[in-house]
Amino acid sequence: MDSLLKDGERIDSIGFGNLRLIQKSEDFCYGIDAVLLATFADINKSARVIDLGTGTGIIPLILSYRTQASEIFGVEVQENSYERGLRNILLNDLKERITLIRCDVKDLLKEQSVKSGSFDAVLTNPPYVKYGGGLKNKTESRMIARHETTAELSDFIKEASLLLREKGDFYMVHRPNRLADIMVLCRLYDLEPKRIRFVSPNKDSAPNIILLHCVKYGRPDLKFLNPLYVYTVEGNYTDEINALYERP
Amino acid sequence: MDSLLKDGERIDSIGFGNLRLIQKSEDFCYGIDAVLLATFADINKSARVIDLGTGTGIIPLILSYRTQASEIFGVEVQENSYERGLRNILLNDLKERITLIRCDVKDLLKEQSVKSGSFDAVLTNPPYVKYGGGLKNKTESRMIARHETTAELSDFIKEASLLLREKGDFYMVHRPNRLADIMVLCRLYDLEPKRIRFVSPNKDSAPNIILLHCVKYGRPDLKFLNPLYVYTVEGNYTDEINALYERP
Numbered sequence: 376m377d378s379l380l381k382d383g384e385r386i387d388s389i390g391f392g393n394l395r396l397i398q399k400s401e402d403f404c405y406g407i408d409a410v411l412l413a414t415f416a417d418i419n420k421s422a423r424v425i426d427l428g429t430g431t432g433i434i435p436l437i438l439s440y441r442t443q444a445s446e447i448f449g450v451e452v453q454e455n456s457y458e459r460g461l462r463n464i465l466l467n468d469l470k471e472r473i474t475l476i477r478c479d480v481k482d483l484l485k486e487q488s489v490k491s492g493s494f495d496a497v498l499t500n501p502p503y504v505k506y507g508g509g510l511k512n513k514t515e516s517r518m519i520a521r522h523e524t525t526a527e528l529s530d531f532i533k534e535a536s537l538l539l540r541e542k543g544d545f546y547m548v549h550r551p552n553r554l555a556d557i558m559v560l561c562r563l564y565d566l567e568p569k570r571i572r573f574v575s576p577n578k579d580s581a582p583n584i585i586l587l588h589c590v591k592y593g594r595p596d597l598k599f600l601n602p603l604y605v606y607t608v609e610g611n612y613t614d615e616i617n618a619l620y621e622r623p
Numbered sequence: 624m625d626s627l628l629k630d631g632e633r634i635d636s637i638g639f640g641n642l643r644l645i646q647k648s649e650d651f652c653y654g655i656d657a658v659l660l661a662t663f664a665d666i667n668k669s670a671r672v673i674d675l676g677t678g679t680g681i682i683p684l685i686l687s688y689r690t691q692a693s694e695i696f697g698v699e700v701q702e703n704s705y706e707r708g709l710r711n712i713l714l715n716d717l718k719e720r721i722t723l724i725r726c727d728v729k730d731l732l733k734e735q736s737v738k739s740g741s742f743d744a745v746l747t748n749p750p751y752v753k754y755g756g757g758l759k760n761k762t763e764s765r766m767i768a769r770h771e772t773t774a775e776l777s778d779f780i781k782e783a784s785l786l787l788r789e790k791g792d793f794y795m796v797h798r799p800n801r802l803a804d805i806m807v808l809c810r811l812y813d814l815e816p817k818r819i820r821f822v823s824p825n826k827d828s829a830p831n832i833i834l835l836h837c838v839k840y841g842r843p844d845l846k847f848l849n850p851l852y853v854y855t856v857e858g859n860y861t862d863e864i865n866a867l868y869e870r871p
Contacts, residue, residue, distance in 0.1 A: 575850075580849065597801070602850065
């Protein structure tokens with residue numbers, strides 16, 4: 376197994392049975408956001424699932440453990456992350472279940488293996504940093520005119536919608552300060568917000584993470600779930616967070 | 624004072640100093656939503672303020688006590704509520720500070736006394752019931768096509784925007800299940816969501832009320848405030864709710 380490791384890398388156990396992950400301290404390491412998203416998603420048996428911006432594959436790995444999805448894809452544009460993701464799949468002996476695609480999300484539908492409307496669920500933990508790119512079309516331009524440009528976020532939401540079958544599920548984790556952008560873009564691309572969950576560090580603090588479930592062409596009616604608190608007032612993980620790592 | 628009362632009516636003390644309110648049990652009585660909204664709003668000295676859908680004037684009454692607004696208006700279309708609101712103003716001796724206008728919100732700018740762009744703050748606790756009315760224009764139609772029609776909510780948000788000066792403040796209380804509609808409509812009418820607060824019955828329950836502060840032509844960046852809990856686990860009002868009724 377050690378031959379899978381490169382200079383400066385380590386192997387971490389990440390809960391979820393025996394799943395392990397190759398990480399490198401100086402690079403981006405996965406955070407609780409990815410775990411929250413992967414455990415928030417309700418994936419049906421035999422579903423075809425894709426994770427946009429998968430990094431080193433943490434979300435596909437957790438889904439392979441927690442769900443009976445028949446095919447799990449991950450898309451990552453950065454070479455370093457993609458390559459480490461491939462080794463994570465080998466390390467966990469999951470190449471029969473998980474396929475990684477190295478590709479910009481915007482170019483995904485140009486890939487021969489990827490067809491629009493062919494996925495039952497799309498997940499994404501997109502980059503949170505705002506990006507000053509161009510606007511995609513006039514309607515969008517109208518909606519976010521005089522506001523920030525949201526090219527990055529809009530790419531993820533637009534592609535998710537294109538990839539999903541009708542009534543397919545979209546799951547996203549993001550930051551509360553982008554809530555207005557998220558709602559506007561989901562509506563614009565026919566992903567109707569159906570369930571939202573706010574995650575706070577503890578019971579006395581404002582939420583700092585949003586978990587959102589949309590349904591393509593869903594009927595409008597947004598259900599708020601109970602808030603999720605990560606830490607107790609004593610600073611330990613709450614029972615609910617600890618339970619996430621157990622087999623469902 | 625009793626001459627201000629009609630058959631079946633009573634006078635309630637409502638906190639906020641000596642404020643009193645004429646109510647009639649079989650009609651709509653004010654709820655905690657109005658109190659939450661009136662205390663959430665941060666109104667500057669000498670501001671011109673208007674409350675859309677004011678009912679019997681509960682929000683203008685609280686604002687007259689809590690703020691140094693120079694002019695406070697309330698708009699109500701229903702004759703019964705409007706007329707009782709007039710008597711509430713007399714009862715509390717506030718006719719120098721509060722003006723009620725009997726008018727449909729959609730027709731407000733036809734009133735001689737009301738000019739667009741002339742208000743520093745607009746508040747609204749609109750009807751929560753969905754309404755199957757017509758759509759207002761093509762862009763809106765596009766955004767809410769295949770979704771519910773939101774004519775009532777869109778009227779309140781659109782008129783609020785027209786009434787506000789640039790950088791003016793919009794404060795709304797509503798239900799979480801309309802969050803997507805609210806975000807889309809606020810963006811559409813240039814009211815940028817800046818602060819949001821979720822109100823839950825208690826710490827273990829999902830939010831059932833949203834308090835939203837938008838700024839006309841504001842820069843996009845939505846701040847989440849700490850959640851507000853109405854009751855303790857023992858079923859009493861929380862300290863924060865009790866404190867709302869005190870002079871700030």
